[in-house]
Amino acid sequence: PRILILGAPGAGKGTQSKRLVDAYDIEHVTTGDALRANKHTETEYGTPAEYMDAGDLVPDPLVNEIVKTALEDADGFVLDGYPRNESQVEYLEDVADLDVVLYLDVPEEELVSRLTGRRVCPECGASYHVEFNPPEEEGVCDECGADLVQRDDDTEETVRDRLATYRENTTDVIEHYRGTDEFVEIDGAQSPDGVWADVRDAVDART
Ligand code: AP5
Ligand code: ZN
Numbered sequence: 001p002r003i004l005i006l007g008a009p010g011a012g013k014g015t016q017s018k019r020l021v022d023a024y025d026i027e028h029v030t031t032g033d034a035l036r037a038n039k040h041t042e043t044e045y046g047t048p049a050e051y052m053d054a055g056d057l058v059p060d061p062l063v064n065e066i067v068k069t070a071l072e073d074a075d076g077f078v079l080d081g082y083p084r085n086e087s088q089v090e091y092l093e094d095v096a097d098l099d100v101v102l103y104l105d106v107p108e109e110e111l112v113s114r115l116t117g118r119r120v121c122p123e124c125g126a127s128y129h130v131e132f133n134p135p136e137e138e139g140v141c142d143e144c145g146a147d148l149v150q151r152d153d154d155t156e157e158t159v160r161d162r163l164a165t166y167r168e169n170t171t172d173v174i175e176h177y178r179g180t181d182e183f184v185e186i187d188g189a190q191s192p193d194g195v196w197a198d199v200r201d202a203v204d205a206r207t
Contacts (some may be wrong), residue, residue, distance in 0.1 A: 001139065001207040002097060003028065003078040004182075005173055007104035009162045010111040010118075011188045014127060016199050017080045020036075023200065026076035027192060033125075035068045053152055055161025057084055057169060064091045071096045085169045089176050100206040101177045104188030115159045119148040133192070163178060182206065 001024055007014045014030070021028045035058055039049045045059045052058065067082050070167075083089045086116075106114075119139070123146035128135050135142045153162060177183045186204040187199040188195055 001076050002099045003076075003203060004097055004098050004101045004177075005078055005080050005104070006101065006170075006177070007188060008106060008108070008111050008166050008170075009159070010114040011104040011106045012114075012192065012195055013080045013104060015192055015196060016102075017078045018200070019196050020078045020203070024203070025075060026071070026078055027074040029067065029070040029074060029077050029079045029082075031081040034062070034070070036131070048151075053158065055158045055165050057165060059070055060087050060091070064088065067092065069106060070096050084166075084175055086172055086176070089173055098182055100184060101180065102181045102193065103174055103177070103183065103185045105185055106188040108110055110189060111158070112159055113164060115154050115162075116156050118151065118154050120151055121146050122149050164173055187188050 003020060003026070005020075007013050017028050017030065020026065024049075033207055035048045035052060039052065040047050041160045043062060045062060047060050048062065057063075063082060064106075068077070071077060071079070079092075081099075083092050083185065100129055114132070117132065119130060119135075120126070121128075121141035123145060124141060124144045126141055126143045127133075128141075128148060135148065139148050140146070153159070178185075186195060186198045186202065190198075
């Protein structure tokens with residue numbers, strides 16, 4: 001299946017995308033991870049870090065290129081973190097068709113506590129939450145034993161900026177897809193397992 005997953009920062013897109021990848025054997029195409037891997041690469045627009053650490057969007061040309069290259073060789077995929085504005089929506093329409101568009105809806109205060117409490121593994125990419133999904137041993141990755149870190153943009157101040165950027169730019173993206181046959185709104189405030197049950201039903205119903 002060709003899946004687009006939408007939602008605010010912290011809505012659980014990454015968490016559910018991992019499950020989709022395992023269940024349907026598809027590619028995880030995520031602009032956030034791709035940008036983090038090249039955070040300090042100089043481009044004609046500067047480095048991605050300058051934008052990301054301020055909670056701003058990275059310029060469209062840099063991000064569009066990532067998506068185009070990744071979708072070109074993907075059979076099935078879950079696209080996560082893109083599109084985030086109207087111009088990215090138009091670009092995506094030219095490069096891929098979608099079977100299902102999932103929108104994870106979560107109230108804003110819940111988003112702040114999810115993001116500020118997130119801890120990630122710098123070695124294997126596993127993601128935890130100090131309260132909602134803690135590792136067995138505090139600060140240590142269950143998968144590989146590495147020390148967990150907080151993402152640079154998960155400080156409370158940058159989280160607030162990311163949410164403001166989301167409201168300004170990406171609310172229109174949700175409205176663009178709402179009302180299309182592919183669109184499914186999911187209550188993202190449930191437990192990860194509860195959200196997953198709805199996600200799987202939505203994908204199975206449309207593929
Ligand atoms: P990106 O990496 O895409 O970040 P984001 O959209 O802000 O999303 P997150 O990864 O923070 O959240 P998520 O929804 O995946 O949540 P998760 O599952 O981890 O982008 C980062 C930056 O890159 C942007 O700010 C921008 O600068 C740039 N960028 C990226 N794409 C771009 C684009 N297209 N154009 C321009 N710039 C772009 O869950 C969060 C936490 O909650 C975890 O701790 C998790 O354990 C916990 N959790 C998950 N689900 C639940 C649940 N159901 N109940 C309780 N806790 C839960
Ligand atoms: Zn790890």
